[in-house]
Amino acid sequence: MGETLDRHRRIFGERAPLFYDEPLELIRGEGVWLLDAHGRRYLDAYNNVPCVGHANPRVVAAVSEQMATLQVHSRYVHGVVVDYAERLAALHADPLSSLVFACSGTEADEIAMSMARLTTGNRGFITTEAAYHGNNSDVGRLNDIGGRASVGKPVDPEVRGVPLPDGSRRFVEGVAAAIRSLDEAGIGVAGVLMCSILANEGLPPLADGEMAEVAELVHAAGGLMIADEVQAGFARSGRWWGYEFSGFEPDIAVMGKPMGAGVPFSGVVAAPDVVDRFRSSTRYFNTFAATPVQAAAGMAVIDVIEDEGLLAQTTQVGRHLADGLRGLGITDRLGEVRNVGLFVGADWLDADGAPDGQGARAVVNAARHAGVLIGLDGPHGHVLKLRPPLVFSAADADQLLEIIAAVFASAT
Numbered sequence: 001m002g003e004t005l006d007r008h009r010r011i012f013g014e015r016a017p018l019f020y021d022e023p024l025e026l027i028r029g030e031g032v033w034l035l036d037a038h039g040r041r042y043l044d045a046y047n048n049v050p051c052v053g054h055a056n057p058r059v060v061a062a063v064s065e066q067m068a069t070l071q072v073h074s075r076y077v078h079g080v081v082v083d084y085a086e087r088l089a090a091l092h093a094d095p096l097s098s099l100v101f102a103c104s105g106t107e108a109d110e111i112a113m114s115m116a117r118l119t120t121g122n123r124g125f126i127t128t129e130a131a132y133h134g135n136n137s138d139v140g141r142l143n144d145i146g147g148r149a150s151v152g153k154p155v156d157p158e159v160r161g162v163p164l165p166d167g168s169r170r171f172v173e174g175v176a177a178a179i180r181s182l183d184e185a186g187i188g189v190a191g192v193l194m195c196s197i198l199a200n201e202g203l204p205p206l207a208d209g210e211m212a213e214v215a216e217l218v219h220a221a222g223g224l225m226i227a228d229e230v231q232a233g234f235a236r237s238g239r240w241w242g243y244e245f246s247g248f249e250p251d252i253a254v255m256g257k258p259m260g261a262g263v264p265f266s267g268v269v270a271a272p273d274v275v276d277r278f279r280s281s282t283r284y285f286n287t288f289a290a291t292p293v294q295a296a297a298g299m300a301v302i303d304v305i306e307d308e309g310l311l312a313q314t315t316q317v318g319r320h321l322a323d324g325l326r327g328l329g330i331t332d333r334l335g336e337v338r339n340v341g342l343f344v345g346a347d348w349l350d351a352d353g354a355p356d357g358q359g360a361r362a363v364v365n366a367a368r369h370a371g372v373l374i375g376l377d378g379p380h381g382h383v384l385k386l387r388p389p390l391v392f393s394a395a396d397a398d399q400l401l402e403i404i405a406a407v408f409a410s411a412t
Contacts, residue, residue: 029054105256106134
């Protein structure tokens with residue numbers, strides 16, 4: 001891989017992001033497995049883009065057939081696109097029944113923010129201190145507010161970050177304080193934008209009713225509640241949407257990554273009047289969004305989730321995996337293990353019980369060398385992140401647990 005990596009760095013730049021201290025050159029995927037350029041297989045416990053499995057044959061067939069038939073931009077009427085949009089909207093809570101399609105989660109979050117500003121007439125946004133919602137100039141203002149503040153970097157004056165849930169009232173109280181701060185600054189609250197399961201924050205446990213109370217607060221202040229479903233949506237939580245798991249109904253929901261199982265596809269769903277106001281005010285158009293090929297991929301994803309019972313499977317396998325990690329008993333460095341469906345976050349701690357981001361990174365790299373791909377999350381980069389394709393089985397989880405137990409043992 002050395003030559004290819006050198007060429008990669010020359011053409012994309014030395015600092016172009018790559019996973020792992022020794023990056024992987026992948027050449028093929030199938031189901032929950034990935035194959036590198038040397039023929040080694042890796043159990044994929046991280047990638048949610050191919051949500052119904054790498055190279056899922058039903059998705060491949062649907063995309064191939066549609067590409068061989070017709071692919072155009074979105075300024076034509078196409079029945080497959082309309083059929084998919086209606087089917088997708090019907091999976092959401094009322095009154096979320098009108099859609100805008102895009103190609104990435106960043107684009108979709110930006111659209112949602114524009115909708116909130118246009119609907120409310122306000123400009124302020126509230127998110128968590130450890131959030132990540134995208135990487136353009138608008139959405140990027142909401143990322144890692146706590147981290148910026150801790151090193152003296154400026155935080156956008158129209159944005160407020162709130163502490164993560166910890167079992168006390170500080171999460172809801174933080175939102176209330178952020179609303180007051182925006183009102184006092186004369187900015188007002190356009191919206192609260194949060195991942196519905198707080199995925200990048202490391203899955204901190206939400207108390208019953210916490211998110212619903214946040215929604216009530218923002219509504220009382222004249223703002224909208226925006227659920228970022230890019231990681232939480234499409235059966236990840238054991239429900240279609242993370243907001244169902246967390247017990248609230250948003251005004252706008254943002255979808256991305258798993259929506260097209262590898263075909264760039266994202267979307268925003270809201271009430272018709274919210275979408276109509278956005279359409280009439282912006283004349284938004286995206287060449288590669290709302291196309292027949294995207295719709296074919298999206299339709300196949302829904303088919304697989306429904307036909308293969310993945311809503312139930314994600315719940316069962318996620319619980320099995322989380323319980324298995326809790327029961328390993330290998331090391332006292334493994335702290336609390338949390339899961340939301342087939343999304344597991346496990347704290348890695350130092351000898352004094354404090355978050356250990358450096359140690360967690362070492363575990364992730366050791367797991368990569370042992371043949372399992374996992375990631376990191378959380379405000380200190382100390383949360384081991386397991387978010388495999390939805391087709392991950394209990395047998396796959398057992399194999400992961402066997403490998404990760406050896407990794408944990410060697411890490412301590």
